[in-house]
Amino acid sequence: ELKVEQNPLFLSMQEGKNYTIYCNYSTTSDRLYWYRQDPGKSLESLFVLLSNGAVKQEGRLMASLDTKARLSTLHITAAVHDLSATYFCAVCRFFSGSRLTFGEGTQLTVNP
Amino acid sequence: GAGVSQSPRYKVAKRGQDVALRCDPISGHVSLFWYQQALGQGPEFLTYFQNEAQLDKSGLPSDRFFAERPEGSVSTLKIQRTQQEDSAVYLCASSLSTTYEQYFGPGTRLTVT
Numbered sequence A: 001e002l003k004v005e006q007n008p009l010f011l012s013m014q015e016g017k018n019y020t021i022y023c024n025y026s027t028t029s030d031r032l033y034w035y036r037q038d039p040g041k042s043l044e045s046l047f048v049l050l051s052n053g054a055v056k057q058e059g060r061l062m063a064s065l066d067t068k069a070r071l072s073t074l075h076i077t078a079a080v081h082d083l084s085a086t087y088f089c090a091v092c093r094f095f096s097g098s099r100l101t102f103g104e105g106t107q108l109t110v111n112p
Numbered sequence B: 001g002a003g004v005s006q007s008p009r010y011k012v013a014k015r016g017q018d019v020a021l022r023c024d025p026i027s028g029h030v031s032l033f034w035y036q037q038a039l040g041q042g043p044e045f046l047t048y049f050q051n052e053a054q055l056d057k058s059g060l061p062s063d064r065f066f067a068e069r070p071e072g073s074v075s076t077l078k079i080q081r082t083q084q085e086d087s088a089v090y091l092c093a094s095s096l097s098t099t100y101e102q103y104f105g106p107g108t109r110l111t112v113t
Helices: none
Strands: A004-007 A010-014 A019-025 A031-037 A043-049 A055-058 A061-066 A071-076 A085-092 A100-102 A106-111 B005-007 B010-013 B019-024 B031-037 B044-050 B053-056 B065-068 B075-079 B088-095 B108-112
Touching (some): B019 B088, B019 B108, B031 B075, B044 B075
Parallel strands (some): B010 B108
Antiparallel strands (some): A055 A061, B044 B053
């Protein structure tokens, strides 16, 4: 059974600081996604990572994938209040119909 | 173009009532997925359609849950005899095909009282 674990589950940080969210998964996967979810809203896709060593950056967020370690990271650089949200990683395996298996989510609060 | 839409956005049901949740996928998207998101949790897979065929329903929590997509576009998730533990946000997602990215709708928040 595929399991996806994120840590930390809760993260409170000050503006201007850097931090990393980790996502571990238990079996091989075909794709890894990072999503953002604001309270009461749906999921907003941030990154799709396809292969080992993949790195993608958008603004203050950078995601990477190490398929050998079954680990993805979401790095936050110089956090700002607008980044406060819950972040999910999700793993996709084509042979299982591409259903997504999500982590528990990391609730990020950026304080002024 | 329009994204994935879901209706109703909010539904309050008394325990024991039946509910029907609708999903309109992006036009032309072959694959359609339903997920259940309990409060404070990540979404969990319920079921998946390829056109009108329901190819995987292994995530449906009980036989009270039923989903259909009769013409390969709009899908309905039906929950019979709702229970309090059914309270959650139900998310629908669609994709061009199975290997393509899924796009999520706004969700339906179901509260069973």
